[in-house]
Amino acid sequence: MDRTPDELLRLLAERTSDVYWTTNDRGILTYVAPQARILIGRQPQELIGAPLQALVLEEDFDEAASLQRAIMQRASTCTVAYRLKRTAGDSVWVEATVHAVQSPDGALTGFVGSWHDITERRRIEVAFEHQAYHDSLTSLPNRRLFEDRLTIALAQARRLRTQLALLYIDVDRLSRINDTLGHNTGDEVLRTIGRRLASCVRASDTLARLGGDEFVLIASNLRHVEDTVRVAQLLQHKIKEPLTTSRQELFVTTSIGIAVFPQDGGEVGSLLASADAAMHVCKRLGGNGWHLHNSSINERAMQRLAVEMELHRAVERSEFVVRYQPLLDVAQEQMTAVEALVRWQHPTRGELVPAHFLEVAEETGLIIGMGEQVILSACAQARAWLDEGWKTATISINLSARQFEHPRVIEMIDHAVLHHRVPPSVLQIEITEGTALRDLQRSIKVFEELRARGVRVSIDDFGIGYSSLGYLKELPVNALKIDRTFLSGIPHGRNAAIVAAVIAMGHALGLEVIAEGVEHPEQMKFLREHDCDVCQG
DSSP, rough: OOHHHHHHHHHHHHSSEEEEEEETTTBBBBEEEETTTHSOOOHHHTTTTGGGGGBBBBBGHHHHHHHHHHHHHHOEEEEEEEEOOOSSOEEEEEEEEEEEEEEEEEEEEEEEEEEEEEEEEEEEEEHHHHHHHHTTTTTTBOOHHHHHHHHHHHHHHHHHHEEEEEEEEEEETTTHHHHHOHHHHHHHHHHHHHHHHHTTTTTTEEEEEETTTEEEEEEEEEEHHHHHHHHHHHHHHHHTOEEEOOOOEEEEOEEEEEEEEEEOOOEEEEEHHHHHHHHHHHHHSSSSEEESHHHHHHOOOOHHHHHHHHHHHHHTTTTTEEEEEEEETTTTOOOOOEEEEEEETTTTEEOOGGGGHHHHHHHHHHHHHHHHHHHHHHHHHHHHHTTTTTTTOOOOHHHHHHTTTTTTHHHHHHHHHHHHHHHGGGEEEEEHHHHHHHHHHHHHHHHHHHHTTTTTEEEEETSSOOOHHHHHHOOOOOOEEEEEGTTTTTTTHHHHHHHHHHHHHHHHTTTTEEEEEOOSSSHHHHHTTTOOEEEOO
């Protein structure tokens, strides 16, 4: 019996292992070969009328769409690889070959194509690619991938003008382990070290093994060089944990050299050489430590770390004291409130102002414990003043960004107020513009909770940040404090006009206006003439 050409083509399509299919010009399937049952676990009949795109794994939509665009532009046959969804819940890699079908007048009428299963080929390709870019012993990136990643990281650091650090990590005395316990034990140690190091680094960083006993870490987006020192200390602490091998328990240490972009090198080779040199300095000093390539940075890092360690002890020992600066009613020149100013009663250096420790406290999170002590101390003082008969006591307390964003900030204030039996209205919380705007909706919520308790809220350092009338209208605050930089030079110069405008704007919004940094009678007179409410030195 003779068969038509269409029947012969369909018979051929059903005899091959590939899955042939056709769609109309909108990508709706009009025919699917029976082999679809084997490839994706679907009956051909249930696929007819469905969009071909619906079978493609979502992550590969772009690949499938680009294939269709290429065909329509060139009116030719194109091939691309993507994944199809299977009924079992997994996916299968296919090589899709597609050809555009046109009418005699050249109009697109549909597509004809095939899927060839390349899952095993892809698995082998991925395995080979992984072997080409990863260390076979630890599965970490190898030197080749490390250099690629470092090149990209350096380009990003240049573009964003950020710092980047390279930590060159050498395992101390690994050769002794190899010589006494064998290379299998040495390899076991390296695998364990690789896992421990990897557990300490951020997803955005790259940890690689260069070979032998050497690892390297790319740490990007650094705010301070000292952050890298903390990373080095964390890595060393993790490595020092007892390491149990099949032979015995071992204690391993590392020597870490640190180089920083751009100070210690601007290219892959120079930065790596600087980190390597710093590591060898550390080795010469006995190992089991870290060393920064730049000696001046090394000294600053040591000083900063010393402050951090002393701050830990200061929080534990409650070494912080609170001094109070008066706030005066401008019209009456009478004290109406005080601002709580924290000082560190250092055991050897005496009383230190915040410039010596506040930045480190904020970055390390120690500001939370320190700030809680200040709030408790201020409430204790308020209680004492109230007991002495001061009925108008108001204490203003500054909260840093980290304190304000702490999930327990309201709870801390509630605890201090209840513990010392003071009305919440004796407290005024000061927040800078920048802190308030980091998360405007949360700030509004926290301010509303504070005001519902009777706590006053003030915007501190107004004018040096965003200074937007729009956000001031949204924030439920009681007062704004003009930054001291604007009081300089008044009543003369441009600052005078700015201060006058801010006072008028604050009053228009129903806010109390506080001027900070008042030192001279002329400034006081100017503020009185412009109806400023409160001032402080």
